[in-house]
Amino acid sequence: MRIIVQAWRQYDRNSEGNFESYPVDNVSEDMSFFEMLDMLNNQLLKDGKDPISFDHDCREGICGTCGIMINGRAHGPLKGVTTCQLHMRSFKDGDTLVIEPWRARAFPVIRDLVVDRSGFDRVMEAGGYVSVSTGGVPDANVIPILKDDADSAFDAAACIGCGACVAACKNSSAMLFVGAKVSQYALLPQGQVERKSRVKNMVGQMDVEGFGNCTNTSACEVECPKEISVENIARLNREFVKASF
Numbered sequence: 538m539r540i541i542v543q544a545w546r547q548y549d550r551n552s553e554g555n556f557e558s559y560p561v562d563n564v565s566e567d568m569s570f571f572e573m574l575d576m577l578n579n580q581l582l583k584d585g586k587d588p589i590s591f592d593h594d595c596r597e598g599i600c601g602t603c604g605i606m607i608n609g610r611a612h613g614p615l616k617g618v619t620t621c622q623l624h625m626r627s628f629k630d631g632d633t634l635v636i637e638p639w640r641a642r643a644f645p646v647i648r649d650l651v652v653d654r655s656g657f658d659r660v661m662e663a664g665g666y667v668s669v670s671t672g673g674v675p676d677a678n679v680i681p682i683l684k685d686d687a688d689s690a691f692d693a694a695a696c697i698g699c700g701a702c703v704a705a706c707k708n709s710s711a712m713l714f715v716g717a718k719v720s721q722y723a724l725l726p727q728g729q730v731e732r733k734s735r736v737k738n739m740v741g742q743m744d745v746e747g748f749g750n751c752t753n754t755s756a757c758e759v760e761c762p763k764e765i766s767v768e769n770i771a772r773l774n775r776e777f778v779k780a781s782f
Contacts, residue, residue: 708749
């Protein structure tokens with residue numbers, strides 16, 4: 538099939554960007570979205586033009602490196618899917634795909650579709666470490682944990698830090714990401730020692746990075762490829778209030 542790609546091109550963060558249109562022929566419906574972009578880039582290189590820069594690594598929906606806006610949707614039209622897992626069968630012959638980077642002040646554009654997401658790294662670093670006894674691996678039943686708590690912690694830990702929540706939010710809020718990272722430790726015995734300092738430091742760093750606040754539209758949950766629940770934002774708020782008194 539034939540696809541028209543309207544891609545955001547921007548040389549660096551200090552340059553003005555613009556959309557450029559490229560036709561891509563002979564696209565197979567079995568191709569992944571990035572395989573289609575690879576084919577387009579090969580075509581651009583043959584024509585002596587600069588390829589489109591985009592983030593990717595594992596291409597298995599695990600690493601959280603990928604992520605672009607496709608026709609106004611973070612990661613594209615499918616729910617619970619990262620950009621790298623999206624296949625061209627989700628589109629039709631003749632479709633025009635408008636692709637652009639995450640739009641957030643805290644995620645400045647590096648080049649084309651690549652943004653600087655190191656703000657997430659600094660939020661994580663602000664959370665510090667977990668104080669646990671080192672040594673041999675204990676038996677699984679040594680530390681009893683309620684099944685509901687274990688399940689909720691596991692669900693929160695599924696966050697891959699791709700930034701779709703920030704891109705989908707009208708305020709560029711990172712509270713779903715921070716809420717997930719706080720929850721995965723706050724729910725478990727191993728995370729209790731630094732529980733108060735962790736949430737205060739991570740929320741403080743989130744504000745320093747310039748992420749906005751949550752207005753409870755739940756757009757983040759809808760666009761999250763791992764379907765992280767906004768319940769983690771509520772837990773983040775509770776943890777922060779408790780730690781502040």
